[in-house]
Amino acid sequence: MPTKDKTIVLVSTFDTKGQECLYINNLITENGFGVTTIDVGTGVRGKLVFKPDYSREEVVKNAGSSMDEVLELGKVGKEMGIMDIMTRGAIKICQQLHQSGKLDGVISLGGTMGTNLGTTIMRALPFGIPKVMLSTIAASNMRSFVGTSDIIMVPSVADIIGLNNITKTVLTRAAGAVMGMAAASEITASANPLIGTTTLGGTQVCVDRVAKKLGEKGYEFVVFHANGIGGKSMEELIEQSIIKGVFDASPNEVVDHLYGAWSDAGPTRLEVAGLKGIPQLVAAGNLDHIIYDSPDKIPERFKKHYVHRHGPSIFTLRTQKKDMEEIGKVVAEKLNKAKGPTAVLLSLKGISVLDLVDTNFVDHEANYALFQTLKENLRPGIEIKEMDVHINDEAFSDEAAKMMYKLMGGNDT
Numbered sequence: 278m279p280t281k282d283k284t285i286v287l288v289s290t291f292d293t294k295g296q297e298c299l300y301i302n303n304l305i306t307e308n309g310f311g312v313t314t315i316d317v318g319t320g321v322r323g324k325l326v327f328k329p330d331y332s333r334e335e336v337v338k339n340a341g342s343s344m345d346e347v348l349e350l351g352k353v354g355k356e357m358g359i360m361d362i363m364t365r366g367a368i369k370i371c372q373q374l375h376q377s378g379k380l381d382g383v384i385s386l387g388g389t390m391g392t393n394l395g396t397t398i399m400r401a402l403p404f405g406i407p408k409v410m411l412s413t414i415a416a417s418n419m420r421s422f423v424g425t426s427d428i429i430m431v432p433s434v435a436d437i438i439g440l441n442n443i444t445k446t447v448l449t450r451a452a453g454a455v456m457g458m459a460a461a462s463e464i465t466a467s468a469n470p471l472i473g474t475t476t477l478g479g480t481q482v483c484v485d486r487v488a489k490k491l492g493e494k495g496y497e498f499v500v501f502h503a504n505g506i507g508g509k510s511m512e513e514l515i516e517q518s519i520i521k522g523v524f525d526a527s528p529n530e531v532v533d534h535l536y537g538a539w540s541d542a543g544p545t546r547l548e549v550a551g552l553k554g555i556p557q558l559v560a561a562g563n564l565d566h567i568i569y570d571s572p573d574k575i576p577e578r579f580k581k582h583y584v585h586r587h588g589p590s591i592f593t594l595r596t597q598k599k600d601m602e603e604i605g606k607v608v609a610e611k612l613n614k615a616k617g618p619t620a621v622l623l624s625l626k627g628i629s630v631l632d633l634v635d636t637n638f639v640d641h642e643a644n645y646a647l648f649q650t651l652k653e654n655l656r657p658g659i660e661i662k663e664m665d666v667h668i669n670d671e672a673f674s675d676e677a678a679k680m681m682y683k684l685m686g687g688n689d690t
Contacts, residue, residue, distance in 0.1 A: 283459050284311035286374060286383045288367055288398055290318030290391055291333075295326030297386060297437055297448060302327070304452040310459065313379065315370060317363040317394055319347055331370055333363075340366030356390065364394055368401040375402060382407035382459035384451060386437055389414055396422040404514065407458030411451040413437060425510040429454060469495050470685065473511045473520040475503040475527045479629035479669075480562035484526050486674035487681065494682060496522075503527040503563065508542040512549035522556040522685050524677065526668075529563035531611070532596070532604055536576070539568040539591070547608065551615025556684035558677060559612060559621050561628045562668055564604055564647060565640070567594040585635050593631065595638050598646045605650025613656045618684045620660040622677055623648050624668040633667065 285305050289298050291314075298314065305312045314329040317336055334344055340362045350358040374380040383402065385395025392412040399408040400423075408428045415432040423430065431451045435443045472491065476484040488498035499520070501507035508530040514520045530542035550557040567582075569575050570590045575582075583595040596604065612619055625648065631638040648663065655661055662680070666672045 282311075283381045284313055284374075284379050285455055285459060286313045286315065286371060286380050288315045288317060288371070288383060288385045288395060289387060290322075290394070291316040291325055291327075291329055292318035292320050292323040294318075294386055294391070294437060295323065296440060297444065299327050300440060300445070300448050301384065301386070301452045304449060305456060308456055310381075310456055313374060315367050317367050317398075319351060319359060320344075321348070321351060331367075336366035336370065337362055338366070339369045342366070360390065360394060360397075364397045367394075367398045371398055371402060375406065380406065382409070382455045384409045384411070384455040386411040386433070386448070386451070388412070388437070392422055396424075396426075396428055399428050400424050400426040402426075403517065404519070405464070407455050409451055409455040409458075411437065411447060420506065425506055425513050429458075467497055469497045470521040471497045471499055471519060472522045472524060472681070472685070473499050473501060473514065474524040475501050475508055475511060475530075475562075477503050477527050477529065477563050477629070479631055480526045480560070482630075482669040483560070483562070483674050483677065484524070486671065487524060487526075487678045490674070490678035491681060494687060496682075496685070498524075503530050503540060503542075505530055505533065505540040505542050508540075508546050512542075512546070515549050515553050515555065518553075520555070522681065523550045523558070524681050525550070525557060525559045526677075527562040528559060528608065529566070529568075531608060532564055532567055535604065535607055536567050536579075536600075538574075539570045547611040548614055551612060551617065551619060554615075554617035556618045556681070556686075557615065557620075558681045558684055559608075559619070560668060560677065561621075561623055561644075561647060561651075563629045564601070564608070565596050565628050565638075565644065566631065567596060567600075568592065569594065583637050585631055585638055595631075595640060596643055597640065598643045601643045601647035602650050605647045606654055609651055609654035609656075612659060613654075615659070619658075620662070620680055620684060621651060621655065622673070622680060623651070623661070623663045624670070624673050625663055625665050626670075627667040630669060633669070 315331040316329040316333045342362045395410050411431045413433045415430040433447050501511040528547050530540050530546045533540040569592045585593040
């Protein structure tokens with residue numbers, strides 16, 4: 278049952294969304310929850326409808342700034358500078374509230390700037406905390422706003438201005454969402470170590486088998502879709518010490534970062550587990566392709582590469598020998614930074630499902646260039662094992678499970 282023991286934090290620009298924030302505040306308190314309100318507005322565009330728990334002055338003070346600085350930035354049109362101050366201050370307050378057990382969910386509302394403010398604050402909070410953003414742009418591409426966080430985006434349908442049948446409905450539904458999540462029973466964390474793994478469809482068979490085998494030995498698996506967000510999400514959970522080991526079956530996000538492609542997961546992909554010192558087993562899954570979401574985005578150097586079209590917006594380029602040598606050097610450089618137990622398992626007869634379903638995709642010479650480059654550049658101490666099988670063959674899964682178990686400290690007898 279909802280009680281005052283559960284507190285929802287409401288963050289918004291109270292000078293522009295005061296009436297709407299008061300409506301949400303009253304809804305939440307009427308349903309038996311506590312509310313803590315944080316004003317991230319400047320006060321320039323309107324008067325306060327009600328007094329927030331944390332005023333804009335307190336927010337900027339927590340950011341190490343002052344309202345004088347904020348107002349000066351506003352005079353010269355530096356809205357991004359204002360946003361940076363407000364988000365830093367609100368993040369600090371929210372993190373303090375969370376650490377003291379006074380934040381059980383967070384809700385925000387706004388347009389483009391308000392969505393940027395709200396989601397930036399939410400992304401700084403740990404996984405599992407209910408996060409609801411009521412936004413006028415929620416029907417757009419939300420990748421830059423949501424990132425790797427578990428934010429629920431609620432489209433406002435109409436602009437969030439005034440109270441009417443439309444805005445009252447969406448405000449009520451958004452408030453209901455954050456209350457419902459906060460009231461839900463907490464998940465009891467398993468005592469079993471959690472292993473993170475990456476996959477695209479081309480390596481799913483392999484991952485499923487490995488997860489089953491290690492599950493029988495007391496490990497839990499969480500699978501991340503290696504689409505640019507998945508790998509980043511996995512590595513953020515590694516940073517939070519939630520994930521204790523990694524089977525990186527599809528590190529293809531490294532390739533797409535290298536060539537500015539669709540599933541780019543950033544410059545540190547494939548480095549976090551190693552620097553954290555947790556066990557990691559890396560396969561070459563899906564390193565045989567580069568993904569673009571439009572033919573117009575394919576660089577000139579790749580115009581003659583074979584393209585396998587996977588759906589209306591997935592153009593999968595087959596990597597060639599020179600590309601594979603570049604990729605191998607980058608992968609080796611990243612793995613050489615590892616501080617913990619690290620191993621590489623190579624499947625010599627194929628590294629994705631595409632070379633099984635599309636004969637034009639097969640390029641053993643290119644794959645061989647990758648394998649040789651890895652062997653020549655990986656530092657001593659990183660085990661590298663080759664198997665004359667395809668990555669989706671059962672023998673490969675069996676060996677991957679054995680190697681991962683050993684890296685995690687298991688001892689098969």
